[in-house]
Amino acid sequence: MAVRDLRTVFHTQDGVVHAVNGVSFHVDEGELLAVVGESGSGKSVAMMSLLKLLPIPPAEIASGEVIFQDRDLVRLEASELRQVRGARIGFVFQDPMTSLNPVFSVGYQIMEPLRKHMGMSRKAARQRAAELLDLVGIPSARDRLDDFPHQFSGGMRQRVVIAIALACDPKVLIADEPTTALDVTVQAQILELVRELRRKLGMAIVWITHDLGVAAGIADRIMVMYGGQIVEHATTAELFANPRHPYTRALLDSLPGRHGRDERLRSIGGQPPLLMADPAFCPFQARCAHAFERCLREDPPLERVAPGHDVACWLDVPEGGGRRDN
Ligand SMILES: Nc1ncnc2c1ncn2[C@@H]1O[C@H](COP(=O)(O)OP(=O)(O)O)[C@@H](O)[C@H]1O
């Protein structure tokens, strides 16, 4: 899947919110791309735009291409897009309770996409549903098919949601902070499950998280978003070894354990941008210790600084005019 120059805005009573401002990236089969950034940076809106999972209006996909299997998803008819959505690209949302219907058994909810998109018989779909529950690590899977969502714990419900997303053998799985609502132990179990599924199934995975530590544990590549833009993109090893953008550095600094015995979380000062103005300056300038005059009047483009490592910062542009003190 390749995304080019995606821009998504919301038309609100207070004006236009520029939620996603020219995002480009790709993710290949067998690869796990993590999208990292604090709340409000545009991660969810960017990924929901790919499948038009947003209310349009108020949302509008102002520009961009989403090339998947030789077609541009932005330009597909609603009915064609529905096919892609349920079958070829799986989506897992943050809160499993909003993706599960409380009045249907989990078996029914896994069987539904199998029958709808893959034309399976009831019997075959039931068999496959049991296999899927087993695949995501639900004990006695076959006996749990007729249970309802409330009969599962939070972690087990998120496994069910993942099973539904995987039902039709998607080529891409997009997971939007699927472990945020879970406690740390269960979160670790889900992350282990994802590592295993990726090995077994080899699909492309886009994993959204506000936690750089989570991304470090599972991702091949990490894309850091801020103010609706990608500010840095690199392989996981490269990003941790050689972070360039002041925002990425601040995120790394705020990870627990980075400061010896002082385990207090260092938070980044200041507020995320409001996104009401057309971005004519660096989105991070108001919070950046290195900002200089150019950052206030020109938005830095995402530029390659090393093989597979892109940064959007005037400090990294030769003749950009800035100076890094550390
Ligand atoms: N329905 C909406 N109407 C107006 N603005 C929205 C709407 N949904 C999201 N936004 C805005 O889009 C921006 C990006 O939000 P989001 O993608 O949810 O961030 P993240 O997932 O990184 O926390 C935020 O400024 C948010 O306020």
Ligand SMILES: [Mg+2]
């Ligand atoms: Mg979000």
